Amino acid sequence: MGHDTSYTDQEFKVVGTRVNRPDGIDKVTGRARYGADAYAPGQLVGLFLRSPHAHARIKKIDTSRAEKLKGVKAVVTSADLPDLTDGNRGLLDILENCMARDRALYDGHAVAAVAAIDRQTAKRALKLIKVTYQVLPHVTDVDEAMKPDAPIVQEYVATDGLPSNVSQVNQFGHGDVDKGFAEADVIVEKSYKTEQTHQGYIEPHACLASVSPDGSGELWVTTQGHFGFRINCAQLLGMDMAKLKVTASEIGGGFGGKTHVWVEPVALALSRKANRPVKVVMDRDEVFKATGPTCSTSVDIKIGAKKDGTITAASAVLRYQNGAFPAIWGMLGAMTSFACYDLKNVKSVGYDVLCNRPKVAAYRAPSAPMAAFGVESTMDLVAEKIGMNPVDFRIKNAAKEGTLASYGPTYGPIGIGPTLEAVKNHPHMRARLGKNQGRGMACGFWFNFGGQTCTDLNIGLDGSVTLTVGTVDVGGSRASLCLIAAEELGIPYEQVKANVADTASLGHNDMTEGSRGTFSSGMATIFAARDAIEVMRSRAADMWEIPLDDVIWEDGQAKAVGKKHGNLPTLSLKEIAAKSPNTGGPIAGHNEVVADNAGVSFASHICDVEVDPETGATKVIRYTVVQDAGKAIHPDYVEGQFQGGAAQGIGWALNEEYIYGDDGRLQNAGFLDYRIPVCSDLPFIDTKILEIPNPTHPYGVRGVGETSIVPPLAAIGNAVSNAVGVRMDHIPMSPPRILKALEEQNS
Amino acid sequence: MAGVLVSTTINGDAVDFACPQDETLLDSLRDRVGLTGVKEGCGTGDCGACSITLDGRLVCSCLVLGVEANGREITTIEGMADGNKLHPLQKNFIEHAALQCGICTPGFLVAAKALLDRNSNPTEEEIRYALAGNLCRCTGYDKIVRAVQASAKEMRRKR
Numbered sequence: 001m002g003h004d005t006s007y008t009d010q011e012f013k014v015v016g017t018r019v020n021r022p023d024g025i026d027k028v029t030g031r032a033r034y035g036a037d038a039y040a041p042g043q044l045v046g047l048f049l050r051s052p053h054a055h056a057r058i059k060k061i062d063t064s065r066a067e068k069l070k071g072v073k074a075v076v077t078s079a080d081l082p083d084l085t086d087g088n089r090g091l092l093d094i095l096e097n098c099m100a101r102d103r104a105l106y107d108g109h110a111v112a113a114v115a116a117i118d119r120q121t122a123k124r125a126l127k128l129i130k131v132t133y134q135v136l137p138h139v140t141d142v143d144e145a146m147k148p149d150a151p152i153v154q155e156y157v158a159t160d161g162l163p164s165n166v167s168q169v170n171q172f173g174h175g176d177v178d179k180g181f182a183e184a185d186v187i188v189e190k191s192y193k194t195e196q197t198h199q200g201y202i203e204p205h206a207c208l209a210s211v212s213p214d215g216s217g218e219l220w221v222t223t224q225g226h227f228g229f230r231i232n233c234a235q236l237l238g239m240d241m242a243k244l245k246v247t248a249s250e251i252g253g254g255f256g257g258k259t260h261v262w263v264e265p266v267a268l269a270l271s272r273k274a275n276r277p278v279k280v281v282m283d284r285d286e287v288f289k290a291t292g293p294t295c296s297t298s299v300d301i302k303i304g305a306k307k308d309g310t311i312t313a314a315s316a317v318l319r320y321q322n323g324a325f326p327a328i329w330g331m332l333g334a335m336t337s338f339a340c341y342d343l344k345n346v347k348s349v350g351y352d353v354l355c356n357r358p359k360v361a362a363y364r365a366p367s368a369p370m371a372a373f374g375v376e377s378t379m380d381l382v383a384e385k386i387g388m389n390p391v392d393f394r395i396k397n398a399a400k401e402g403t404l405a406s407y408g409p410t411y412g413p414i415g416i417g418p419t420l421e422a423v424k425n426h427p428h429m430r431a432r433l434g435k436n437q438g439r440g441m442a443c444g445f446w447f448n449f450g451g452q453t454c455t456d457l458n459i460g461l462d463g464s465v466t467l468t469v470g471t472v473d474v475g476g477s478r479a480s481l482c483l484i485a486a487e488e489l490g491i492p493y494e495q496v497k498a499n500v501a502d503t504a505s506l507g508h509n510d511m512t513e514g515s516r517g518t519f520s521s522g523m524a525t526i527f528a529a530r531d532a533i534e535v536m537r538s539r540a541a542d543m544w545e546i547p548l549d550d551v552i553w554e555d556g557q558a559k560a561v562g563k564k565h566g567n568l569p570t571l572s573l574k575e576i577a578a579k580s581p582n583t584g585g586p587i588a589g590h591n592e593v594v595a596d597n598a599g600v601s602f603a604s605h606i607c608d609v610e611v612d613p614e615t616g617a618t619k620v621i622r623y624t625v626v627q628d629a630g631k632a633i634h635p636d637y638v639e640g641q642f643q644g645g646a647a648q649g650i651g652w653a654l655n656e657e658y659i660y661g662d663d664g665r666l667q668n669a670g671f672l673d674y675r676i677p678v679c680s681d682l683p684f685i686d687t688k689i690l691e692i693p694n695p696t697h698p699y700g701v702r703g704v705g706e707t708s709i710v711p712p713l714a715a716i717g718n719a720v721s722n723a724v725g726v727r728m729d730h731i732p733m734s735p736p737r738i739l740k741a742l743e744e745q746n747s
Numbered sequence: 748m749a750g751v752l753v754s755t756t757i758n759g760d761a762v763d764f765a766c767p768q769d770e771t772l773l774d775s776l777r778d779r780v781g782l783t784g785v786k787e788g789c790g791t792g793d794c795g796a797c798s799i800t801l802d803g804r805l806v807c808s809c810l811v812l813g814v815e816a817n818g819r820e821i822t823t824i825e826g827m828a829d830g831n832k833l834h835p836l837q838k839n840f841i842e843h844a845a846l847q848c849g850i851c852t853p854g855f856l857v858a859a860k861a862l863l864d865r866n867s868n869p870t871e872e873e874i875r876y877a878l879a880g881n882l883c884r885c886t887g888y889d890k891i892v893r894a895v896q897a898s899a900k901e902m903r904r905k906r
Binding site for chain 1: 783785824828841872893
């Protein structure tokens with residue numbers, strides 16, 4: 001749209017301050033309304049019947065007895081969700097995941113749903129639905145799924161013309177790795193595994209769907225992107241997008257897991273059939289079994305280096321378990337694997353592999369943590385072999401401005417080197433360790449994403465400012481966006497109120513994903529505010545009856561400049577707003593943008609652990625995050641992203657995993673047996689924000705939400721390995737795995 | 748619905764509701780009384796999002812039946828502020844950025860208040876163990892613990 005997004009090294013008045021968030025009071029008093037907090041007159045309760053089998057042909061579904069139960073208003077199966085996808089296989093996959101068609105593809109796959117007057121009736125109705133299954137062979141392990149005789153998950157997926165579970169293979173890199181390895185003094189090759197984890201947002205998926213007899217509909221839903229949900233729901237149900245109004249509720253955590261539709265199209269189908277509003281709230285076990293956790297992986301890493309620490313070649317083979325539907329996770333793993341380093345010869349091959357597990361969704365820097373676990377563990381092994389300090393070894397090979405990245409682009413100014421230097425000089429690195437304790441560090445990378453954004457800024461008669469954005473606020477972005485609007489307009493933060501608009505009130509916005517919320521809506525807010533300033537300058541010029549060029553905007557007011565008008569009293573935003581009905585009407589700014597060049601992000605983490613050799617239990621005793629934020633708009637919430645990602649990584653590294661039985665069923669679908677870190681598990685998490693401006697954002701902002709989960713698996717893996725004297729190669733490093741590693745070492 | 752009439756006191760007010768015998772107090776509070784500040788994260792007593800006090804004792808309302816509340820006193824997040832004056836914990840959660848998504852916040856505040864009501868000067872470890880029944884996935888607990896520490900200090904000063 002012709003806006004110059006270049007970084008300008010400006011002084012900030014309010015950006016960078018730690019103000020109270022605008023939605024704070026609602027959230028500490030219970031007023032804030034989340035996905036499950038909406039009610040409509042006559043609403044029904046929607047519940048799902050789910051497959052108890054990992055893989056089964058659905059031979060027959062008899063819903064007749066359920067339909068006859070008093071109080072049941074609708075029962076739907078795949079027959080009520082006809083294929084309207086017109087050959088779009090990706091869209092049909094979404095439909096099939098929401099409701100199984102001829103086959104149930106994983107434990108928990110939806111096969112039918114009911115809407116009834118209350119929960120008790122809906123539960124009884126589910127028991128009356130009779131599904132006849134023919135159980136089929138299943139596969140849940142990524143390496144098993146790649147074997148030639150493995151059960152085939154999707155019949156349409158083929159490799160070289162033969163049915164296969166490998167949906168795609170992607171290769172990245174440059175140079176000649178064979179030549180590079182031949183030049184190496186030292187080569188380390190090692191294989192690693194990581195288990196499947198869930199984002200673990202505390203709010204289950206929830207929505208309230210209402211379809212009118214005229215074909216229009218409304219959906220209230222917890223989502224990271226209501227515009228995307230509108231597209232998917234309208235496509236799958238054959239509705240006009242404009243006739244489906246989707247309102248994003250407050251969201252109780254997403255981390256990537258609320259970027260896909262799961263129950264929503266079915267809730268709309270139930271409402272359409274029942275002609276009543278239908279509310280669906282997932283149980284926690286449904287969230288674990290039937291939403292989108294991240295991949296389990298199997299990774300081989302090979303790194304060769306000279307004795308002086310120069311890496312001569314690096315290669316990776318990465319196998320990512322995608323669940324039952326093809327996706328791009330192995331590709332992303334291959335792209336991110338060596339992104340921290342300046343390498344002459346590098347090759348990464350990523351396999352995307354289907355299994356009878358739930359469809360995988362994004363989880364915070366999706367795919368990067370597992371690749372980093374393998375690479376950063378191997379980096380430590382190489383450093384040890386050549387007798388070099390692991391931080392110095394990384395500094396020597398760190399990518400910098402001008403480096404050709406292993407996944408293709410050439411970097412601009414980046415933060416990997418500075419984060420490593422900060423780690424090297426951090427007091428944490430010099431703190432003494434006690435018995436059974438170990439220290440580790442690791443680096444991480446994430447691309448960051450920009451994408452489509454559309455923002456309105458309206459100035460009220462009293463001079464207060466309504467900022468209307470379309471990116472869902474998952475962690476305080478409204479505070480940051482109000483700061484940006486206030487900065488541009490030159491007014492106090494408190495004078496701006498940010499709102500997240502529904503799909504009927506604003507143009508398309510991509511999801512809050514890819515660390516894009518504050519980056520992209522912030523950019524659109526800057527331009528929308530500048531748009532409004534142009535209007536105000538013009539109004540001031542008219543009021544003064546002087547040329548527009550003689551009016552500037554400074555400190556929240558219009559000022560006349562030049563010899564002729566320099567003595568005119570200024571006009572404040574409030575004064576211009578008050579007169580707006582007589583000077584041309586409402587004052588507004590607007591911007592739509594594809595916010596490209598999000599600015600890549602790097603972090604380096606330090607971790608100290610103590611391992612109990614009797615039990616194998618690991619306690620993180622100190623943790624430090626160093627990350628480049630470009631520019632921290634609201635430092636509290638930047639630190640919060642660093643700390644939250646580190647905590648999720650700690651849970652992943654030490655405890656969390658999907659445990660499947662031989663029957664292909666998930667055995668720990670609840671917070672008791674899938675244990676995420678609690679308050680007493682963690683220490684304070686120290687943070688250090690570096691600010692290396694993104695050259696393609698006016699304020700230098702880079703996304704900050706995701707990179708913090710990338711280094712922890714490896715940082716903790718290195719720390720535990722240093723504590724116990726055995727290289728840990730399987731995540732999570734749960735007590736049984738650590739004890740086994742210790743036993744193997746002793747025998 | 749084979750409802751049972753339940754008479755309670757909620758946040759100081761007399762409240763009657765009718766609910767089925769197998770309904771959780773969590774569902775009664777949310778769906779019948781309209782107190783949706785009480786959140787459901789798991790329904791199995793593992794996440795603490797539904798924390799309330801029942802006759803002064805901290806409980807997960809998903810593990811209590813609605814009918815068990817008969818004749819008893821309940822406080823929820825909606826009863827924590829004094830009119831428009833926030834409790835120090837509420838104020839400090841905002842000022843210390845101790846929430847990101849905020850879904851766990853009501854439960855944390857109720858649990859933290861229960862701690863400070865019985866221990867005005869808890870150590871960091873005591874805070875961490877007192878809040879170990881409440882799951883937060885956004886913050887890593889760092890700013891939550893700091894907000895509770897700041898609240899304890901502030902409340903001690905005011906005594």
